[in-house]
Amino acid sequence: MNKGPISKFIEHNYRHFNAAALVDAAKGxxxxxxxxxxxxxxxxxxxxxxxxxxSLAEMIRQGKVDIISCTGANLEEDVMNLVAHSHYKRVPNYRDLTPQDEWDLLENHYNRVTDTCIPEEEAFRRLQKHLEDVWNSAESKGERYFPHEFLYQVVKSGVLEQYYEIDPKDSWIVAAAEKNIPIVVPGWEDSTTGNIFASNVIKGKLKASTVKSGIEYMVWLTEWYRANSEGKGVGFFQIGGGIAGDFPICVVPMMYQDLEWTDVPFWSYFCQISDSTTSYGSYSGAVPNEKITWGKLDINTPKFIVESDATIVAPLIFAWILGQ
Known part of the structure; x- marks a missing residue:
């Protein structure tokens, strides 16, 4: 593939340290x-x-991503940005905010993530009604789905198009729904939409079983991995740490150690973009070699770690892969 100006800039300038690790990971x-x-x-x-x-939506459209594991927050927040982008508020001086400033944001229905405030009314509530519709519809038919499948139903139905405030080509959920790629969402319960679902269960409006569970996600992932790990195998590109990475990577040692399926291939590529400190005992900060001891990676698995800001690094790696 002929490389574009971003890739040429990266190759010419990124020669050492984390910059070189970025190039190595992208080429891998x-x-x-x-x-x-x-x-x-x-x-x-x-x-x-x-x-x-x-950048991720284009990776999905071009077939460079086969499956995604994400938190419930990432699942919902892409769609929230899609339907309420103009209502978001940026706070460049977020480090200077006092507790009173933060309280004022809450009073005005803004939930802050670093320098960006999500508009509660426009974002959450626009999505809530349509999710509740598909939850209720499924329950009335005795059907059960995963969290991402319910979101796919809403996106594919077109009911959100009236609210679109960005070009839908910049939404990775829209791209994923169009290609119907699988998404694994461990710990969905701690997301805003998970909380909304739980509130409906507490009110007696819905059954907890209508949304499939994390254990069912793991069982499903076992089947998907077995079906897709022949030949070159399945690689693992981890942006950040936490449950989004820990949950899916564990499917391999679970099959090998707990199910005693000794023919299961290890993950065949691994890269993590991380800012976590290795020496604090965190899984998120563990160097890739530690995963060998847990039966996740092979000795010969290509392993990369870029210790930097994922919001900077991931789009650059994606640009390389896309030949930009």
Missing amino acids: YETHINEGGKMLVSLAGAMSTAELGI
Whole structure:
């Protein structure tokens, strides 16, 4: 593939330290895909609020991402930005805010993520009614779905199009729904839409079982991995840390150790963009080699770690893979 100006800039300037690790990781991802491998991308933190969809959506459309694992927050916040973008409020001086300033934001229905405030009324409430409709519809028919499947139903129905405030090509959820790629959402319960669903259960309006659980996600992921890990295998591109990465990567040792399926291939590529400190005992900050001891990566798995800001690094790596 002929590389565009961003890729040429990266290759010419990014020669050492984390910059060099970025280039190595991008080339490794590209090689993995070109040799027929599949790729899982995990999204932690507030990547959707950071509008990573601008680059991730194109990766999905071009078949560079086969499955996504993300937090419930990332699942919903991409759609919230899609339907309420003009109502978001940026606070460049967020470090200077007093507790009173923060309270004032709450009073005005703004929920802050670093320098970006999500507009509660416009974002959450525009989505809530339509999600409640599909939850109620499924329950009335005795059907059950995963959290992302319910969101796909809403997006594909077209009911949100009246609210669109950005170009839908910049929404990774829209791209994922159009290609129907699988999404795994561990810990969905702690998201805003998860809380809304729980409130409906407490009110007696819905059954908790209508939304499929994290255990069911793991069982499903087991089947998907078995079906997709032949040949070059499945790679793992981890943006940030936390449950979005820890949950899906564990499917391999679970099959090998707990199910005693000794023919299960290890993850065949691994990269993590992280700002977590290795020495604090955190999983998110663990260097890739530690994962060998847990039966997640092989000795020969290509391993990369870029210790930097994912909002800077991920779009650059994606630009390389897309030949931009």
